[in-house]
Amino acid sequence: MELESLLKKHFNYHSFKHGQKEVITSILSGSHTMAMLPTGTGKSLCYQLPAYLLEGQVLIVSPLLSLMQDQVEQLIIRGEKRVVALNSFLDKNERTQIFSRLDQYKFIFISPEMLSIDFVVHKLKQLNIALFVVDEAHCISQWGYDFRPDYMKLGTVREKLGNPLTLALTATATKEVVSDIIQSLNLEMWNEFIYSVDRPNISIRVESLESVVDKQKKLIELVSTLQGPGIIYFSSRRLAEEMVELLRGSGVQKVMAYHGGLDQESRILIQQQFLNGQLDFICATSAFGMGINKENVRFVIHYHMPLQLESYLQEIGRAGRDGKESIAILLYIAGDEQLPYQLAESELPNVKQIELCFKWILNCPDNLSNIADFEAELRILARLTDIQWRMIRDYLQSLNANELNLTKYMNEFKLFVEQRLNIKRDKINEITRWTNSIQCRREKILNYFDEQKKMDIRNCCDICGMDMQSFYKKENEAHSIDFQFHWKDYLQAMLTK
């Protein structure tokens, strides 16, 4: 077969993994393609192989700078030199240079934010874009509404680029997420490849506890007895840091915290140390995980519950990529769902803030023509975060300045925010119900993703019954090999690239 020989030639693999060939064939037939492949199936091959059969450039929209840099590196290591990442890492000179010879690249990685700049789109338009790829496409649905609104503009961008052939890739997607992706990309006809989200080798367990002290004790007990390596997820940076100290105090040494508050260097370092086995445990926020491919993670513990089952599934999916038996444990105290509710609420502007803003604008003589002029003042006055301000600003900018009925618009905006909040609350309700349920954990998750549980699984979940012995450290376990890893050299290499 032609595809297999290409696979051998460019990637040195002998056979495709589950789903890859179908997705690639679909693209090569010229159909827009929505592919949901389980974590660790080698999603990037789905656009990299077709790239060699298509005339023109492959444009890949990627959510994280680190992910882009990583993919670029991988391609370069494989001998593909025609690769570039368009992002804020480029300095002025590099940028000028690269934009002047964009057509010489085969693979162009880009952030959705960059794609919202007119100049960039103008430049891309002059290319022959053979394939428009949205990597981690669930970000559209998960982030696009508020956190990273440029994700919602990808459809418009696609149109400006002349509706190129499109591939959306993700590992987690409910029917709603899939339809969000299709809609916001403005796809009319497309092929869908949806595979099971189930990961039979991950046992699922909820530990109900009475108090914070119990929870901390339980965490220490688990981390010191379970077979590592493992990831512990928190919804608070401070707590992640504190638990590292607590674990160290209890004799767990090879543990570090990872969250968005750390500088880029520390994040790279800690991630690498975990990948190399110099760290056994990571206390992390949701900042940790996307694009991390560590095969032998044996457990994922949640100290706090995520804001939706989609996130939960993504996070526990980082365990057991090697197919070996692994465990996911959620530590739960009744009422824990209050933190997610609070996080969801504080992300959006509240009624008071909205009223304050509109009132202020109403009293402003030249109100909507130059929003940027009063940004600073208004933001301080209403104590708006970046995200809150952006939502308000984008809404104001969408208004027709000729017929200003601010009261009407304000109520419309309030309603819009209320609806977003209700969607977020529903998701939290869903995961809370799941936590408190007495039905098979796996079955309920699968049902949420519109699947049925098809087989009996050993050590399925705490409801079906499981033997915790399988997950404890083995006696006389050989200590993980310490690689001679010179982190200073590594960092130097990363930073001078």
Add this chain to the structure above:
DNA sequence: CGTATTCCATTTACATGGAATACGGTGCAGTAAT
């Protein structure tokens, strides 16, 4: 909502309890460029 921190009054103690307040996640990004 729940937890941790700060503030303040007490009846004069350098400490303590209770009230008020702050905090809680995810990331990209030209100051022109066609």
